Amino acid sequence: MIKALRRYGKALAAFARISVAEEAAYRAHFVINSVQSLFWLVWFLVSVRVYFLHTDQLGGWRYEEVLVVVGVFQIVNGVIQTLFQPNIGRLVEYVRMGTLDLLLTKPLDSQFIVSTRYFVPWRLVSVVAGLGLVGYAAWRLDAAITPVGVALFLLLLACALTIVYCVMLGVMTLCFWFVRLENLMALLWSFWEMGRYPITVYRGVLRFALTYLVPVAFVTTVPAQAVTGRLTASAVFAAMGVAMGLLLVTRWFWLFGLRHYTSASS
Numbered sequence: 001m002i003k004a005l006r007r008y009g010k011a012l013a014a015f016a017r018i019s020v021a022e023e024a025a026y027r028a029h030f031v032i033n034s035v036q037s038l039f040w041l042v043w044f045l046v047s048v049r050v051y052f053l054h055t056d057q058l059g060g061w062r063y064e065e066v067l068v069v070v071g072v073f074q075i076v077n078g079v080i081q082t083l084f085q086p087n088i089g090r091l092v093e094y095v096r097m098g099t100l101d102l103l104l105t106k107p108l109d110s111q112f113i114v115s116t117r118y119f120v121p122w123r124l125v126s127v128v129a130g131l132g133l134v135g136y137a138a139w140r141l142d143a144a145i146t147p148v149g150v151a152l153f154l155l156l157l158a159c160a161l162t163i164v165y166c167v168m169l170g171v172m173t174l175c176f177w178f179v180r181l182e183n184l185m186a187l188l189w190s191f192w193e194m195g196r197y198p199i200t201v202y203r204g205v206l207r208f209a210l211t212y213l214v215p216v217a218f219v220t221t222v223p224a225q226a227v228t229g230r231l232t233a234s235a236v237f238a239a240m241g242v243a244m245g246l247l248l249v250t251r252w253f254w255l256f257g258l259r260h261y262t263s264a265s266s
Helices: 002-024 027-052 063-088 091-097 099-103 110-116 121-140 147-176 182-196 204-213 221-228 233-259
Strands: none
Touching: 002 110, 002 121, 027 063, 027 121, 063 110, 063 121, 063 147, 063 182, 063 221, 091 099, 091 147, 099 110, 110 147, 110 233, 121 221, 147 182, 147 221, 147 233, 182 204, 221 233
8 A cells, every 4th residue: 555655656746847847948938827827816806805895795705704715716726727627638638539548558547647647837826826815814804723723724625626626527537428528618617617706695596506516615615614714514524525425426437437438549
């Protein structure tokens, strides 16, 4: 077990080194995209501030509390753009071009390779900005920073990332049967963008969908509750249950898809 973990750790480190070396060759690209990421964050924060000039709550959340949600969204979105999208987003191309045939011959788990081969370091700017925003909002809220509270926030953030990863990989695994998934991914991305706001902003069927069908509520709102003091034990266990359940289902679906995969050379 330890030997296997060490082997996968070395592979992950090698993937990261190669990706950083590739990105370092385009420093201007790094700077431009980093500035662009910060610009869109500032633009959204300005729009939120303008909204709060006319009211003191958004879905029952105060301004500083909404900033925590925005910060969590920025962190998760940064990880998506750094790791998930550059890797999982290539799966359709792997299947279409036959690259997956080669990956399946590697002495590493195919899901691991498909999920971690590429790394876009400049996207980490979004993660750092999100952490800074959460920290600033927590300071404005005078939130009690305790080891237990920090551990709980990190746990829920890990659950959020697991949920996003599983949903993305689950949808993209459909490419073993359907090559064109652009419209489905665009729909999924539209739901994800709604995570910029607290789940209480939405009502009726949409709120149900964002909680139980595409669990956006567990990705941004629930981790933010750990900082704002709104968190309940039931929400923690629900987030952990959803994350673990999706992880098991996604793993099964990936292996099921591989069994039905038709090699490009066939």
